[in-house]
Amino acid sequence: MHGSESGGDLDHDLYERLRAYEGQAAATGGAGKDLVNEPMIRHWCEAMGDTDPAYSGPDAVAPPTMLQAWTMGGLSGHTDRSGAYDELLTLLDEAGCTSVVATDCEQEYLRPLRPGDAITFDAVIESVSERKTTKLGTGHFVTTRMDVHAGGELAGTHRFRILKYAPGAQKPKPKAKPEAKPDPEPKRPRPVINRDNAGFWEAVAAHRLLVQRCASCATLRFPWLPGCNACGSQEWDTVEASGAGTVYSYVVMHHPPFPAFDPPYAVGLIELSEGVRMISNVVGVPYDKVRIGMPVRLEFLRVDEELELPVFRAQDGGEG
Numbered sequence: 164m165h166g167s168e169s170g171g172d173l174d175h176d177l178y179e180r181l182r183a184y185e186g187q188a189a190a191t192g193g194a195g196k197d198l199v200n201e202p203m204i205r206h207w208c209e210a211m212g213d214t215d216p217a218y219s220g221p222d223a224v225a226p227p228t229m230l231q232a233w234t235m236g237g238l239s240g241h242t243d244r245s246g247a248y249d250e251l252l253t254l255l256d257e258a259g260c261t262s263v264v265a266t267d268c269e270q271e272y273l274r275p276l277r278p279g280d281a282i283t284f285d286a287v288i289e290s291v292s293e294r295k296t297t298k299l300g301t302g303h304f305v306t307t308r309m310d311v312h313a314g315g316e317l318a319g320t321h322r323f324r325i326l327k328y329a330p331g332a333q334k335p336k337p338k339a340k341p342e343a344k345p346d347p348e349p350k351r352p353r354p355v356i357n358r359d360n361a362g363f364w365e366a367v368a369a370h371r372l373l374v375q376r377c378a379s380c381a382t383l384r385f386p387w388l389p390g391c392n393a394c395g396s397q398e399w400d401t402v403e404a405s406g407a408g409t410v411y412s413y414v415v416m417h418h419p420p421f422p423a424f425d426p427p428y429a430v431g432l433i434e435l436s437e438g439v440r441m442i443s444n445v446v447g448v449p450y451d452k453v454r455i456g457m458p459v460r461l462e463f464l465r466v467d468e469e470l471e472l473p474v475f476r477a478q479d480g481g482e483g
C-alpha cells in the first residue's frame with residue numbers, strides 16, 4: 164500500500180504501469196551534434212555575462228553549466244529519443260495528464276570539457292512519482308538522468324524533472340460573468356512583510372525608501388535580506404535613497420492579466436543613484452514610451468486604503 168486515501172484502484176493500476184518504465188532508456192546512443200568548441204563557449208559566456216578567464220584562451224575549458232548544451236538537438240531536432248520515453252508520455256496523455264511543465268534540474272560535474280571533446284550521452288527514466296496534487300493540477304513527476312561522456316569517461320550527469328499533469332479547473336474570471344453582480348474592486352497583492360523586511364515597509368509608510376547597508380563592509384543591498392552577500396555579516400544599518408534613478412531594464416506585460424492590473428503596462432528594473440536596483444512601476448509615461456536609461460524619480464503611490472507603494476515617475480516624457 165502507498166497510504167493514498169484518495170487514489171483508488173484505477174490510479175493505482177496506472178501508477179504500476181508508469182513505474183514499469185523506471186530504469187528504461189529515455190535516449191540511447193546520443194551523440195553531440197558538434198564537438199565542444201570555442202564559438203559556442205564564447206556565445207554562452209556573452210549571454211550569461213560570465214567573464215571567468217578559465218573559459219577563454221589556449222587552455223580554455225567549457226563552463227560546467229553548459230553540460231546540457233552539448234547534447235541538445237537544436238532546431239533540427241533529436242533522433243535519439245527512445246520508444247520507452249514516448250510511450251510513457253503517451254500513457255500519461257491518455258490518463259488526462261496532457262500538460263507538461265519542467266520543474267527542476269540537477270547537474271553533477273565529474274570532468275572538465277574542453278574544445279575538441281566529442282560528446283556522447285545516454286538517458287534513463289530514473290523515476291516516476293505517485294500521483295501528486297499541485298497548484299497546477301494533479302499528475303506525475305518524471306525524472307530522467309542523462310549521463311554525458313567525453314573521451315570514454317563520464318563527464319557529468321544531468322537530472323531533469325518534469326510534471327505531466329491534468330490542468331486544474333480554471334476559476335471563472337470576473338470578466339467572464341457578464342450579468343453577475345459586480346465584484347468588489349480587485350485589490351493589488353499585499354506585500355509579504357516579515358521580520359527581515361518590516362523596516363522597509365515601515366519606512367515606505369513614512370514616505371522614505373531605505374536601502375540596507377552592511378555595517379561590516381558598507382555594501383548596499385536591496386531587497387532587504389538578513390545578511391550581506393559580500394562578506395556574510397548580519398550587522399546592518401540603512402541609508403535613505405535620494406529618490407533619483409534610471410530605468411535599467413523593463414518589460415511590458417501584455418498577458419496574462421492579473422486582477423487589479425490593467426495590461427499592457429511597463430514593469431521597470433530601476434537603478435537607484437545609490438547603485439542598487441529594484442523592481443517597480445514606471446508612471447507618468449505611456450507603457451510604450453518607457454526606455455532604458457530614462458531618468459526617473461521616486462514617489463509614493465496610494466493604491467488603496469491599506470497599501471502604499473514606491474513607484475518611479477519618468478522625468479523626460481519618454482521621447483526619443
Ligand code: ZN
Pocket residue numbers: 377378379380381382391392393394395396
Ligand atoms: Zn558586508
